[in-house]
Amino acid sequence: MRFDLVDLRLFLAVAESGSITAGAEQVHLALASASARIRGMEDVLGVPLLRRDRRGVEPTDAGRTLLHHARVITQQMQRMRADMGQHASGLTGQIRVLCNTSALAEFLPDALAGFMASHPQVNIDLEERLSYDIVQAMRDGLADIGVIADSVDYSGLQTFPFRDDQLVLAMSPSHPLAMQLKRRRSAAFDEAVAYEFIGLAGDSALQKYVAEQAAKTGKRLAYRVRLRSLDAVCRMAAGGAGVAVLPESVVLRAQGAMAIRHVKLTDGWAVRKLLICVRDLDTLPGYARELVTSLQPR
Incomplete structure (x- = not known):
C-alpha cells in the first residue's frame, strides 16, 4: 500500500x-x-x-x-x-474547531481572539454545526476541537468544561405572552408555542435544535421572520415582532440598549453545559493543547 x-x-x-x-x-x-x-x-x-x-x-x-x-x-x-x-x-499551525451556535455567537470570539493574539503563528478554521454532528465529526477525526452541549451522547471523547448556556424566551414587555406570564421569571416552552416566533436562518445549529424540541412535542413553530444573527433576533423581539428562544447571555447584554423581557425556560433541554471535546488530547499538536487549556474557565 x-x-x-x-x-x-x-x-x-x-x-x-x-x-x-x-x-x-x-x-x-x-x-x-x-x-x-x-x-x-x-x-x-x-x-x-x-x-x-x-x-x-x-x-x-x-x-x-x-x-x-x-x-x-x-x-x-x-x-x-x-x-x-x-x-x-x-x-504555522492550523486548528479546526467545530462549535454550536451559542459558543460561536457568545463565548468563542473573545476567547479565540486572546489566544490568537498570543499565538500569531496559529490559524483557526471555525465552523458552526449541531452538537451531535460535531460529536460524529470528532469521532471520525474531521476536526481537532469541538464545543458541544452536554445534551448529546459524547461517549468515546475526552471532554473539558467550557461555559454554561441557559436558553430563555425573549419578547417585548408589551407582547401578549409577557402579559400572560405577568411577573413570572420562568416558563415552560409549551406555554409559548401558540405565538409567532422570530428565529435564526435555517442552517443555524440553535435554530435546528429548537425545532427538534418542538417536533418532539408534536408542535411546529410559526415563524414571522428568520435572521442571520442573534443580535438581530434580539432587536426584533424587543420591537414586538414575536417571541424568540435565545441564550440568556445575549438578552442580558442587550438589556442595556433596549427594552426586552426574558423568562427562563424550565424544560430540561434548555439548561445546557457547553463542553470542549477532543478525541485524544495527547495526540494533538502542542498549540492545540494550549488552546484547549486556554478555553477552560479559570
Missing part, C-alpha cells in the same frame, strides 16, 4: 468539503489529478472510499477508517512542525 501525504491531505479535504472539486482546490490540485488519485487509492485498497451522488460525495465505511488514520497522520505532522517551531521561523 503506497499513499503519500498529498493523497491523505486530498482525501481529508474531499471528505470534509463533501466535494472532489472543492477538495482539489483546497490542496491545489487539478480536478483530473485529484480524481485520479482518489481512484488510485480505491484501486490499491480494493474497496470504494467515497459514495457519490448528485449532491456530492461522502465517505463509505472504508473511507471513514481511512479518514481516521489520515487525520492521525496529519495531526502528527502538525505536531512535529509545532514542536520544531522553536528551531525555525515562518512555520
Whole structure:
C-alpha cells in the first residue's frame, strides 16, 4: 500500500468539503489529478472510499477508517512542525474547531481572539454545526476541537468544561405572552408555542435544535421572520415582532440598549453545559493543547 501525504491531505479535504472539486482546490490540485488519485487509492485498497451522488460525495465505511488514520497522520505532522517551531521561523499551525451556535455567537470570539493574539503563528478554521454532528465529526477525526452541549451522547471523547448556556424566551414587555406570564421569571416552552416566533436562518445549529424540541412535542413553530444573527433576533423581539428562544447571555447584554423581557425556560433541554471535546488530547499538536487549556474557565 503506497499513499503519500498529498493523497491523505486530498482525501481529508474531499471528505470534509463533501466535494472532489472543492477538495482539489483546497490542496491545489487539478480536478483530473485529484480524481485520479482518489481512484488510485480505491484501486490499491480494493474497496470504494467515497459514495457519490448528485449532491456530492461522502465517505463509505472504508473511507471513514481511512479518514481516521489520515487525520492521525496529519495531526502528527502538525505536531512535529509545532514542536520544531522553536528551531525555525515562518512555520504555522492550523486548528479546526467545530462549535454550536451559542459558543460561536457568545463565548468563542473573545476567547479565540486572546489566544490568537498570543499565538500569531496559529490559524483557526471555525465552523458552526449541531452538537451531535460535531460529536460524529470528532469521532471520525474531521476536526481537532469541538464545543458541544452536554445534551448529546459524547461517549468515546475526552471532554473539558467550557461555559454554561441557559436558553430563555425573549419578547417585548408589551407582547401578549409577557402579559400572560405577568411577573413570572420562568416558563415552560409549551406555554409559548401558540405565538409567532422570530428565529435564526435555517442552517443555524440553535435554530435546528429548537425545532427538534418542538417536533418532539408534536408542535411546529410559526415563524414571522428568520435572521442571520442573534443580535438581530434580539432587536426584533424587543420591537414586538414575536417571541424568540435565545441564550440568556445575549438578552442580558442587550438589556442595556433596549427594552426586552426574558423568562427562563424550565424544560430540561434548555439548561445546557457547553463542553470542549477532543478525541485524544495527547495526540494533538502542542498549540492545540494550549488552546484547549486556554478555553477552560479559570
